Amino acid sequence: MKNAPSDLRVRKGCCVLRSHTCGELRLTHLGEKVSLCGWVDRVRDHKGVMFVDLRDRWGRTQVVIGPESSAATLAAVRLVRPEWVLLVEGLVGARPDGTTNPKLLTGAIEVGCRELTVLNEAQTPAFQPSATDLPGEEVRLKHRWLDLRRPAMQENLLLRSRIVKIMRDHCDELGFIDVETPVLGRSTPEGARDYLVPSRLDHGAFFALPQSPQLYKQLLMMAGFDRYVQVARCFRDEDLRADRQPEFTQLDLEMSFVEAADVMAVIEGLVKRTAREILGVDVPMPLAKLSWDDCMERFGHDAPDLRYGLEISDLTAIATASDFRVFRAAVEAGGRVRGILVPQAAAKFSRKDLDALTALAVDAGAKGLVWLKMEPSGEWSGPVAKNLTGPVGENIRAKLAAAPGDLALIVADTFDISSKALHTLRKRLGSVLQLYDPNAMHFSWVVDFPMFAHNAESGGWAAMHHPFTAPRAADLALLDSDPAACRAQAYDLVINGSEAGGGTIRIHDGRTQEKVFQLLGISPETAREQFGFLLDALRSGAPPHGGIALGIDRWVMLFAKLDSIRDVIAFPKTQKASDMMTGAPSPVAPKQLLELGVRTIVPPQP
């Protein structure tokens, strides 16, 4: 054994220490003198002969230390432990007959060790990256450097890198200019909660981290950049989910002199290219476009999973003719009666299962769930079937196209609540009944969003997308007469029931922008104070423009067929937005707070 060399010898290629990676050697390298660097994955000691699996991000190679190796090397390797970092020099040899390992790409060869250099020792790791049992996520996050040594995690980040490169290449080839925008910006009350950064030079004033570069990219259009793109970090101080982190990355882009179709075409090209290069799948273009109304009506949600059916049917007209009190009450209150037919599911759901589904519907706000099973006789059965005999039952059967053995789930409530309940049920049924191939990917657009939604807090209007979204040209007059009916030039990209991107054509004239602000309850004074620069810029020769932002983390998660966004982020945060590894966020020194003119209410923890 010798110590790590201080005089780095130049070898072939650009690598000084190593000639090859641990995933590289094949039978074609037989007899070559090579040097490998990597981590000790496993050691197998057979006294006279020892095996060390050396691992790097490229793969794993078996190193043999046998009688041919020097006594010093043999003695040295006996001390080696998993996760030590080694430099191994030796000859590539073919493995003896019957000892090749087809599970490894390098399984036909092994490196006969001539010289062994310990580049670094390692304390016993908190968990073994090579282990088959995955540690709990808490442990993985705390020792993230170990977790990231696992081949699965390395593959995830490699996939992310490839996808981002495809995105950048695609935009570059289409003439997009990559422009960076500020991270320290101005807080606006719209949208999500801001992350704030206190100003040292102006006590009492705060920067906000961007929820997205929305206004900057619009101003770049007004500046004439025509096509802008950025891989942009965004920050939203809201509660986390499996697919939501407080900081996340968007492919943010904006184009001038375009209509929605132009932006969508750019993204469709990207979808096609990514699917081809990453999955080897050809996605037919153009993608299906569903109107928002259609989505809500048929799936109860604005980002439906279209890998399976279970569409919602409207039974309101049938219910109107019914004596069933539950149905009548909903209809008379202006609500709707809607249902899902689950083919050949009657026998699969026990009373207990149906109670669980009912609980789901109730959680979604519904007062209950009507379930009906169709008997072989063609009659409905179930707790309320007796209320739905005769023509009503027959009409429901006809409308749902129900057959014996089918299960019908019906919700009578407001449109919003029935949508939510049936969407929740549809999702549950889809996964429980395995109605789709989990490896399949389905891309579609949802378009024609309403401009506004009712804001429960203020009682006024809230922007469905954001306050800069342009209404459809034909709907411009509706801003005055009927804002609720006004549709936006908005488009969401939906992948497997997940919102993977969203964009709009923007308002490019000041008068319309002011009108929309006004509808949103933003006074002219507030608008001037917070968005004065935008209003001025809109009056300074703003081109028609629009764009989109894609959630890169979600894209990678979906393309990697993973359930958690954290598995495609190198250093993610926990559900309480803390970093298990660094301990962020942490208390700071009183001096730092003093400089910032900030006083905390809760005293710092010791």
Added chain:
RNA sequence: GGGGGUGUAGCUCAGUUGGUUAGAGCGCCAGCCUGUCACGUUGGAGGCCGCGGGUUCGAGUCCCGUCACCCUCGCCA
């Protein structure tokens, strides 16, 4: 903020109705082993049962509180 789940050895987990000294596999330490590749084999060390309180003759187990992590509703223009 609400609902649900988990927390026992470094890691993954078992632990019965509340009852003697809390177990297993992996890892770790020390032997044996010349063709293994999740090597095998013999022995050994290793525990604040998340934390605090309570009930009890007795608590890993029951009760209350609390903390952390995960899923989820609200929230996320």
